[in-house]
Amino acid sequence: MTDTHAHLDRLEAPNEALERARGLRAVLSLGTEPASSAAALEFAEAWPNVYAGVGLHPTEAEAFSDEVTERLRPLAAHPRVRASGETGIDYYWDAASREAQLRVLAFQLELALEHDLVMVFHVRSKDGSDAAERDLEAWLREHRPPRFVLHAFGGDLRLAEAGLELGGYVSFAGNLTYKKNAHLREAAAALPADRLLVETDSPYLPPVPKRGKKNEPAYVRYTLEALALARGVAFEEMERITDENARRLFRW
Template sequence: MTDTHCHLDYLEAGELEAALHAARDFRALLTIGTDPVKNRKALEIAAKTPNVWAAVGLHPTEAEQLSSHLEADLSELARHPKVRAIGESGLDFYWKPETRSAQYRALDFQAQLAQSRGLPLIFHVRSAKGSDDAERELAEWLRLHRPPRFVLHAFGGHKQLLQVGLELGGYFSFAGSLTYKKNDTLRDAARQVPLDRLLVETDSPFLPPEPHRGKRNHPALVRHTLEQLAALREMESRAMEHLTDENAQRLFAFA
């Protein structure tokens, strides 16, 4: 089992220990940094835990922090042997629509860093309420820049972004939202992604799957998403587990 996107740095010591114990037999966990402090915390956890790896980056809601000093810091962190991706980067007009320009600068820098280090790029995207502006703009950015290796994390099912991601050979990672009863559009999208581009994640401690909504999420609960995905693709859960493990290994090159 592989959880390709979690935030272990959000967990307190006892909670972290319990989460890691519950996922002790996982093939890999990828814990995601989102700002300078969290990047270092993610790397600290990864360095001490054999089946945990890290991504370092600047979340779009933190994009105003970008500076020459931070660029140098991220470039240095990206050399760490346990770093397997850059991000999460992207566009978020839900929380920070006023920082659009800064978000694009941070996105462009992280895309360049990912390419220079030969690492995949992890995308976060969230539009303003009642809009799909961020998804449409990210689709346009992808068509223009064509990053060689990327994943759309916690994919939400946006049709244009799905089409562009498929055209460019991107990976699509599905989180607990795939299990939500009213998410038929997302489940339709999950049926369209080629089998060799499917990933599963928790985005823990956020996005808990059914039947754990309203509770704090953790990596071991990724099994609920995997089982839903297996049912959608008419596969046995064990076969889907093997498939998504192999896809994650191909993209992130866990040792």
């Protein structure tokens, strides 16, 4: 199994969680600003199955500055870093302007191209809107990053179709297991098998039967089980497919 998106620095006892995740082929720990990006790299240096992503989350975009770029650039050059991000577009929290978020996206693309990294995209609109999804779709079509993933897929099929058309991957998190999210399971059943990934987004989005607890990498099993069930294949086959997809995308 592979957890393609976690925030290890936000776990209460990350090393204990990683002990429970020793059987995973890989865990990608993502940064959301310079300090958490550096922490992700520290975990990657300490654990053989952990890799890092460095970036500035869209809700942190107003903090973008020359100092931020100077702190992130050397981290991105490290061989244990495989992703530029978590980045993307977020209009849910009203934390940063659209212009600031687009400036950060341009910088994250620069890092990705310079160091041959995967871009990891977060996207979230306010309830009832799809403005963030449409803006990210337009950005992807204009800039065409060579390798990218739509993380914690929320069900916008138009964005997924654009991502797939441009060579991207789609990752499912613990919300795939929630009873109300039949539309996510329908999407998971329909999307091409060779573009599917699973993740935890630890410590967020804990899957059934761990809801109410902090998520951790070992719980990726439950999302993988839900994905296998949605597609009508054996767990072991779904594990093989998603492990190979992650290996091909992140090159670990």
